[in-house]
Amino acid sequence: MVNHLKTALLMMSVLLVACATPTKTPISLYDEIGGQPTIEAITDNFIDEISFNKDIYRYFEKTNITRFREKFIEHLCVDTGGPCTYTGDTMLKVHQGQKITETDFNLTVDLLVNAMKKAGLTYAQQNRVLKVLAPMRGEMLYK
Amino acid sequence: MRGKHIKTVMVGGIFLCATPIMAAEGKLLATAGLSQLEGSGGGGLVPWATLAGYDSRDETAASLFITDVNVTDYRLTSMGVATSLYDRVELSYTQQTFVLPASLVTGLSLDSEEIKQDVIGVKVRLYGDAVYSLYPQVSVGLQHKQLDNDFVASYLGAKDDSGTDFYVAATKVHLGAVAGYNLVWNLTARATKANEMGLLGYGGPDNSGYQVMMEGSIGLLLSPNWVVGMEYRQKPSNLSSVEEDDWKDVFVSYMPNKNVNFTAAYADLGTVATQKNQKGVYLSMTGYLW
Numbered sequence: 001m002v003n004h005l006k007t008a009l010l011m012m013s014v015l016l017v018a019c020a021t022p023t024k025t026p027i028s029l030y031d032e033i034g035g036q037p038t039i040e041a042i043t044d045n046f047i048d049e050i051s052f053n054k055d056i057y058r059y060f061e062k063t064n065i066t067r068f069r070e071k072f073i074e075h076l077c078v079d080t081g082g083p084c085t086y087t088g089d090t091m092l093k094v095h096q097g098q099k100i101t102e103t104d105f106n107l108t109v110d111l112l113v114n115a116m117k118k119a120g121l122t123y124a125q126q127n128r129v130l131k132v133l134a135p136m137r138g139e140m141l142y143k
Numbered sequence: 144m145r146g147k148h149i150k151t152v153m154v155g156g157i158f159l160c161a162t163p164i165m166a167a168e169g170k171l172l173a174t175a176g177l178s179q180l181e182g183s184g185g186g187g188l189v190p191w192a193t194l195a196g197y198d199s200r201d202e203t204a205a206s207l208f209i210t211d212v213n214v215t216d217y218r219l220t221s222m223g224v225a226t227s228l229y230d231r232v233e234l235s236y237t238q239q240t241f242v243l244p245a246s247l248v249t250g251l252s253l254d255s256e257e258i259k260q261d262v263i264g265v266k267v268r269l270y271g272d273a274v275y276s277l278y279p280q281v282s283v284g285l286q287h288k289q290l291d292n293d294f295v296a297s298y299l300g301a302k303d304d305s306g307t308d309f310y311v312a313a314t315k316v317h318l319g320a321v322a323g324y325n326l327v328w329n330l331t332a333r334a335t336k337a338n339e340m341g342l343l344g345y346g347g348p349d350n351s352g353y354q355v356m357m358e359g360s361i362g363l364l365l366s367p368n369w370v371v372g373m374e375y376r377q378k379p380s381n382l383s384s385v386e387e388d389d390w391k392d393v394f395v396s397y398m399p400n401k402n403v404n405f406t407a408a409y410a411d412l413g414t415v416a417t418q419k420n421q422k423g424v425y426l427s428m429t430g431y432l433w
Contacts, residue, residue: 101199101200101201102169102199102200102201102230103168103169103199103201103202106168106169106170106171106199107168107169109171110171110172113367122323123323123324123366123367124319124322124323124324125323127318127319127323127324127325128318128319128323130318130319131318131319134274134275134318137275
């Protein structure tokens, strides 16, 4: 009997804790995926993916990779709701003149997905990152 | 003969799995969709706005498919080829073989237990990209169908042994929409005279003009390779002699790569040519040649 009561109380407290959780302010995607270290890991993995893909690397042959890394981290941080400021050029300016085809764009999305997977993001988290990035496609394609 | 065709397609499919380098890869995985019963790119029952291939606007694609629907009293096999050009135009050719139950064959003293129908499809993408554009991707298409033998159709009172369906379809993928999982939906409006997709002819005593039917699909991508969903296809009822019901199914699709996909579904076709409660398994495979 006492045992039952204890179990019931324990269950009750677990339920109350469960009730309390949603009232906290929702954490940003940035925090959920692990903050700055994860953003940096995604970026480093992405650079790695690009450097081993000859179709995509040709767009980066003249790129200053140190600067690219820094600005990409800032951008991804801002996109996912992190505490950063983007100090780079607009997406249009960055991609203009490169004549990026749809095939290469989608291939690069695949590389970014690989980079996120390697950084430990779940499938759902990968989708949510892509969702924030997707609207920028118009400034990248065939410019 | 039919068995031989199936074998050829199956062997072709296995061959495709083994040669991944040939495929057009310009679209994201799963965005080529599946092969629809009448050969158009789509879901299983419903043609979608997406085209039947992984071609981007700089590429072409070609695919072949086989679908087998095995319900209580009937069996339908659909086999076809489709090509998609620059993510703009889709052309398809499909042969459907509808196998009737022995009771109907003897009852009507039919020469053959099979009704065959050829379907030629054309689809044009008018607007958008299902994944990236703000509004859904929109396409228009037609499916021209011809029965090889009109005996059953005319016996039941159908007016014609051939007909053309016209449709407009809208498809949208919402990234991360359901707890982070991608949601895809499609809505299609089809103008048609077809009785049971045309297998029982076109038009009839109750109605011989075009009617607009609504068709819809919804799916959830559980991973990059697995999709679950359901479909609904409204149907006209032109023949007073045989009742016709709307079709529905629940499906699961597996897309291991951009060369092949497999779909299994549970379909409920209602009453088909006097036989009630036609439910059963729908199996389909698409192989992408390039």
